[in-house]
Amino acid sequence: MLRNLKEFYYPxxxxxxxxxxxxxxxxxxxxxxxxxxxxxxxxxxxxxxxITRMGLSFIKEDKVSLRLGATTxxxxxxxxxxxxxxxxxxxxxxxxxxxxxxxxxxxxxxxxIVISTPWSDMPPALLTLDAQMILVGKIDRVIPAEEFLFxxxxxLLGRSEILTEVRISRELxxxxxxxxxxxxxxxxxxxxxxxxxxxxxxxxxxxxxxVLGGITRxxxxxxxxxxxxxxxxLGPSHFTAAAKAALAGIDVVADWRASxxxxxxxxxxxxxxxxxxxxEQAKGVAR
Ligand SMILES: Cc1cc2nc3c(=O)[nH]c(=O)nc-3n(C[C@H](O)[C@H](O)[C@H](O)COP(=O)(O)OP(=O)(O)OC[C@H]3O[C@@H](n4cnc5c(N)ncnc54)[C@H](O)[C@@H]3O)c2cc1C
Numbered sequence: 001m002l003r004n005l006k007e008f009y010y011p012x013x014x015x016x017x018x019x020x021x022x023x024x025x026x027x028x029x030x031x032x033x034x035x036x037x038x039x040x041x042x043x044x045x046x047x048x049x050x051i052t053r054m055g056l057s058f059i060k061e062d063k064v065s066l067r068l069g070a071t072t073x074x075x076x077x078x079x080x081x082x083x084x085x086x087x088x089x090x091x092x093x094x095x096x097x098x099x100x101x102x103x104x105x106x107x108x109x110x111x112x113i114v115i116s117t118p119w120s121d122m123p124p125a126l127l128t129l130d131a132q133m134i135l136v137g138k139i140d141r142v143i144p145a146e147e148f149l150f151x152x153x154x155x156l157l158g159r160s161e162i163l164t165e166v167r168i169s170r171e172l173x174x175x176x177x178x179x180x181x182x183x184x185x186x187x188x189x190x191x192x193x194x195x196x197x198x199x200x201x202x203x204x205x206x207x208x209x210x211v212l213g214g215i216t217r218x219x220x221x222x223x224x225x226x227x228x229x230x231x232x233x234l235g236p237s238h239f240t241a242a243a244k245a246a247l248a249g250i251d252v253v254a255d256w257r258a259s260x261x262x263x264x265x266x267x268x269x270x271x272x273x274x275x276x277x278x279x280e281q282a283k284g285v286a287r
Contacts, residue, residue, distance in 0.1 A: 002040065004043050004046050005046060005047070006046050006047065007046065007047040008048050009047060009048070010050050012053050013054055013055075014054055014136055014162060014164060016054075017051055017162060018162065021160065021162075024046060026044060027044055027045060027046040027047060028045070028046065028049055029045050029048055030051050031050050032050075032108040032110050032111040033073070033106040033107045035106050036111065036115050051070075051162060052108070056069040056070045056110075056164055057071045058072065059076070059080050059082060061082070066082075066168045066169075066170060066173070067166075070109055070110030070163045070165055070166070071108045071109070072109045073105055073107065074095040074098055074103075074104040074109070074122075077091055077109060078092050078093075078096035078104060086168075086173050087168070087173060087176075088197065088278070088281060089177065090125045090129060090178075091122075091125055091126075091129070091168075093179040094121045094124065095121070099186045109122060109166060110163045113126070113148070113166070116218070117189075118189075118190075118213065118215075118216065118217055118219070118253060119183075119214050120213075121190070123145070123149045123218075124193050124211045124212075124213035125179055126145045127149065127195070127211045127220065128221075129145075129209070131144075131145045132144055133163055134163070135161045136161065136162050136164050137160055149218065149219070175197045175198065175207065175209075176197065176281045177195070177196060177197040177278060178194070178275075178277045179194070180194045180273070180274045181193050182266050182267070184258075190213065191257060192214045192263065192271075194210075194211075194212060194213075194267075194270045194275075195212075196209065196210050196211070196278045197209040197278070198229070204232065204233055205232055205233075205279070208225075208226040208242075209221065209226065210229075212246050212247070212267065214267070215250065215252055215253065215264070215267045216251055216252065222242075224245040224246070225242040225243070228241045228242040238275075239275040239276045240272055242271070242275055243268045243275065246267075247267055
């Protein structure tokens with residue numbers, strides 16, 4: 001409960017929101033979908049700034065990038081036709097992975113990025129596509145997903161800066177992809193996430209982006225796995241080798257849900273199957 005909350009603002013522009021943030025210093029918080037902030041117990045917060053009326057819910061393309069507004073709800077990302085085809089539909093698939101439609105309607109892209117937990121769905125997909133975060137504050141900044149996601153220093157970002165949009169290079173538009181989650185039940189947090197994108201040139205794989213999430217504290221690219229795929233005419237042995245490489249030497253999170261060994265096993269199987277499914281898609285074989 002926010003016991004000291006006294007004021008609620010609905011700015012209609014980014015500069016207006018930033019001015020309110022500055023006025024309250026660290027006593028104001030930005031709220032988007034409210035699915036995390038609504039459950040926060042932070043006695044310091046005296047003002048909330050709802051950023052959902054500032055025109056930041058959009059999906060656009062310019063000559064170089066796909067541009068996704070920070071307050072776009074996950075349900076919109078999952079259902080928009082353009083995103084169901086861009087880069088094999090990776091962004092739409094990750095957004096659809098959240099099983100509750102009510103939550104998908106509330107959760108925003110920006111909130112899912114600022115609050116990136118090990119089981120968050122959007123960060124692995126954004127890492128796979130080398131997305132860039134656009135931050136607006138005293139100075140405007142562009143930060144690669146790899147530097148931004150899971151970094152504690154950005155978790156309170158809303159107190160001084162606003163994430164306004166995410167950009168993804170259009171060069172990735174034609175890549176194929178697969179996003180897969182393993183969890184105990186549909187609504188339980190992910191135990192393993194595989195997010196992969198492949199590009200083929202006839203029979204040969206000419207580009208690979210492999211991201212593993214859920215099993216470690218933060219999702220990350222797996223360059224060793226990518227090396228096992230690029231330049232090869234892919235088959236089952238390559239997917240097995242790449243999945244083993246992705247899991248080699250990683251620091252697995254174990255908790256009451258499952259042991260380290262079990263997590264490693266399911267993550268390897270998930271990664272192998274996801275790579276195979278992605279390659280079949282890349283080769284035009286019906287899924
Ligand atoms: C029951 C439940 C189950 C969930 N399961 C999953 C799951 O399986 N997978 C998954 O990925 N997520 C899941 N989530 C959602 C996730 O944990 C976060 O709650 C959600 O991503 C936050 O998004 P939001 O738009 O509601 O952000 P808010 O709650 O509005 O904000 C969260 C934080 O981000 C800051 N913030 C938000 N937007 C911006 C911005 N544009 N610029 C600067 N700061 C900003 C806020 O100040 C706040 O600190 C679940 C949530 C709940 C309640």
